[in-house]
Amino acid sequence: MKRDMTRGREWKLVLLFTLPIMAGNLLQQLYNAVDGVIVGRYAADGKLAFAGVGMCAALTFLFLAFAMGVSVGVGVVVSQYFGAKKRDELAVSVDTALIMLGALGVLISIIGYVVSPLLIDHVLTVPNTEGGDIIRKYALQYMRIYCLGLIFQFMYNCAAFILRGVGDSKATLIFLLIAAAMNVALDILFVVVFHWDVAGVAWATMVSQAVCAAISYAYLRRRFPYVSGARHFDAALCRTILKIGVPTAVQQSIVSFGNIAMQRLVNGFGEDSIAAFAAGVRINNFMFVPIGGFQSGLANFTGQNIGADRLDRVRRGYRATLLMAISITLAVCAALYAFARPIVSFFGLDGGSLDLGVEQVRFVAPTFIIFAAYMTLGGVLQGAGDTVLQSAATLTALAVRVIVGYAGVSLGLLGYSAAWTTLPIGWVFALVITNVRYFTGGWIKKAVVRRSNDGAMPGE
Numbered sequence: 001m002k003r004d005m006t007r008g009r010e011w012k013l014v015l016l017f018t019l020p021i022m023a024g025n026l027l028q029q030l031y032n033a034v035d036g037v038i039v040g041r042y043a044a045d046g047k048l049a050f051a052g053v054g055m056c057a058a059l060t061f062l063f064l065a066f067a068m069g070v071s072v073g074v075g076v077v078v079s080q081y082f083g084a085k086k087r088d089e090l091a092v093s094v095d096t097a098l099i100m101l102g103a104l105g106v107l108i109s110i111i112g113y114v115v116s117p118l119l120i121d122h123v124l125t126v127p128n129t130e131g132g133d134i135i136r137k138y139a140l141q142y143m144r145i146y147c148l149g150l151i152f153q154f155m156y157n158c159a160a161f162i163l164r165g166v167g168d169s170k171a172t173l174i175f176l177l178i179a180a181a182m183n184v185a186l187d188i189l190f191v192v193v194f195h196w197d198v199a200g201v202a203w204a205t206m207v208s209q210a211v212c213a214a215i216s217y218a219y220l221r222r223r224f225p226y227v228s229g230a231r232h233f234d235a236a237l238c239r240t241i242l243k244i245g246v247p248t249a250v251q252q253s254i255v256s257f258g259n260i261a262m263q264r265l266v267n268g269f270g271e272d273s274i275a276a277f278a279a280g281v282r283i284n285n286f287m288f289v290p291i292g293g294f295q296s297g298l299a300n301f302t303g304q305n306i307g308a309d310r311l312d313r314v315r316r317g318y319r320a321t322l323l324m325a326i327s328i329t330l331a332v333c334a335a336l337y338a339f340a341r342p343i344v345s346f347f348g349l350d351g352g353s354l355d356l357g358v359e360q361v362r363f364v365a366p367t368f369i370i371f372a373a374y375m376t377l378g379g380v381l382q383g384a385g386d387t388v389l390q391s392a393a394t395l396t397a398l399a400v401r402v403i404v405g406y407a408g409v410s411l412g413l414l415g416y417s418a419a420w421t422t423l424p425i426g427w428v429f430a431l432v433i434t435n436v437r438y439f440t441g442g443w444i445k446k447a448v449v450r451r452s453n454d455g456a457m458p459g460e
Helices: 010-042 047-055 057-083 087-124 130-148 150-165 170-193 197-223 235-267 271-307 311-338 340-345 351-384 387-410 423-440 442-446
Strands: none
Touching (some): 010 047, 010 170, 010 197, 010 271, 047 130, 047 197, 047 271, 057 087, 057 150, 057 271, 057 351, 057 387, 087 130, 087 150, 087 197, 087 235, 130 150, 130 197, 130 271, 150 170, 150 271, 235 387, 271 311, 271 340, 271 351, 311 340, 311 351, 340 351, 351 387, 351 423, 351 442, 423 442
């Protein structure tokens, strides 16, 4: 179902559009958590196997971040053409995006498979102990299988951002529901029944992502039929998508390198720290569910209304979304803070690793209010196509976090906790930068197309 967000109550439109995205994000986090629980409880080496898989999270996000970043450009172009009622350009942009993301997916899959040993051995590094050697073995095994399926992640993200751009967020929820159910079933089959341990989790993830990508593509083609003889790839549109998406992709990728840097810092404190950090990251990711959903919903709302020349609706939508995002984030964070210990222990951790994981979750939970405010405003900038400024804000936050973290450890002022105590410091810097941009109005000039102009692309 396509949703026109240029008419009606702003808060209601954003909320109804966002709820399926939130549910989809929740499903993704749930089956990621199930991966960790099954590995931690049923793999032969338990905690070490979980640490190996968890350590890869920073690396897997590096590749996924590039796919999502470029897909942001797709979503911005699609939503603005949809809001401006430019149907021909919309159809061409869909075909162009699918061709471009498919080719990038193949390339990144190959690169990821080849460089996985280099990243694990020389970028992340693991303790030079017997336990560290086991963690490394599991990490490399997981990464190489995971990278084989990166093409499917690229195709799914492309389809998802296209559908969200035209207001159809429910379809992606259904696709993720199917993938999540399949992933959990295959996890149990491959790990518990077949005893494939970490390899079983990796294969389960790849197969479920392949099915999700195939269903998404089939549905997309039903919405936008491939017409013989029509124009399918447009170089100018491709450049526009990349112009918007590449800054976000670079931003997300550099953020991933920051996460990798913090993972490397954690790895230096031993096996318990690696396992605890992996559990803490998985749990804290649940706090991203409402925040990420509202950002995506507001980005599409902004894109359509900028295309329709309704800046008044954009501003009202932002204020309403900010209130909703902070309210829901408060409730989620309170629940995670209260139940941190039993949730962390569910991953099979105990003793020192359990205490470290609980400490991380309870510190980070309240600080997500800052992140909710930053990401919500980021939705406005993203929908407007002002991705360079948003990238600059995120990179500033990352630089502050990494510099403070490593300096604190080097000077003996911080220990293992530097991996998370530096988060709110960076987010405050990003929030200040984006607020200055919003209130000075520079984001308004970044629109790709508006209904009142002739539809020409920048530079044409």
